[in-house]
Amino acid sequence: MKSGIVIVLMLAICSWAKPKNAEQSFDKSFFYNVLASEDLSKINAQLQAVQKASFPEKQAFEGTLLMKKAAIVPTPGQKLNLFKSGHKKLEASINLDTKNAEFRFLRLVIQENAPKFLNYHNNITEDAAFVRNAYKTLPNVVQNAIKNYSKKSKVLHTQDL
Numbered sequence: 001m002k003s004g005i006v007i008v009l010m011l012a013i014c015s016w017a018k019p020k021n022a023e024q025s026f027d028k029s030f031f032y033n034v035l036a037s038e039d040l041s042k043i044n045a046q047l048q049a050v051q052k053a054s055f056p057e058k059q060a061f062e063g064t065l066l067m068k069k070a071a072i073v074p075t076p077g078q079k080l081n082l083f084k085s086g087h088k089k090l091e092a093s094i095n096l097d098t099k100n101a102e103f104r105f106l107r108l109v110i111q112e113n114a115p116k117f118l119n120y121h122n123n124i125t126e127d128a129a130f131v132r133n134a135y136k137t138l139p140n141v142v143q144n145a146i147k148n149y150s151k152k153s154k155v156l157h158t159q160d161l
Contacts, residue, residue, distance in 0.1 A: 026053045031061060032145035035109065040072045057102070063089025064106040071113065083118065086110075101134030102142050108156065109149060128155040135161045 026049070034046040047065045050058060066086030070079045090110070094103045108127040114120045131146060138146070143161075150156045 026050070026055055026061075028139075028141045029144070032141070032148070035064065035068055035145075036148065038072060040069070043069050043072065057093070057100075059089045060093035060100075060103045060106055063087065063091075063093065064110060067110045067114075083114075087120065101131055101138055104130045104134075105142065105146055105149075108153075112153060112155065124155055128153075131156060132160050 031046060034042045043065060047062065047069065050062045050065060063086040066082050066089065070082035070086065073079055073082065090103070090107055094100070094107060097103060104127040107123060108131060111121050111124050111127070135143060135146060146156070146161065147158060150158045150161065
């Protein structure tokens with residue numbers, strides 16, 4: 001009887017020993033490196049990692065990766081479906097947390113690079129200003145991603161940060 005109780009206690013301790021926050025396993029630095037790439041296999045791998053993880057910003061990151069993937073896949077139908085799916089996720093995240101500068105940065109990256117016919121360019125100026133104003137309050141990994149992106153951006157410049 002005592003051994004049964006010990007086993008139950010050990011199982012309970014093992015389940016508590018798992019990371020309490022799966023965000024710890026989500027590497028934003030790696031995410032931003034993948035986002036800057038054109039490597040479909042890396043984007044797919046990162047997308048799977050985000051989908052398996054559990055963290056509050058998951059939907060925004062997944063949506064961004066889906067839209068990035070849409071730019072790379074070969075077939076028009078797949079491109080449109082991926083873009084629409086990602087768009088819904090990112091916009092829903094922004095609507096739930098309108099003050100989140102990182103979400104605004106993610107949208108800026110996608111909007112600035114989206115083809116004109118998608119009509120997904122309405123928030124570029126607003127998001128660029130939002131990111132510039134919040135830049136110093138963001139975590140270092142996000143600041144680094146913004147600095148790197150600003151080197152090729154038409155609306156977000158390093159000297160403005």
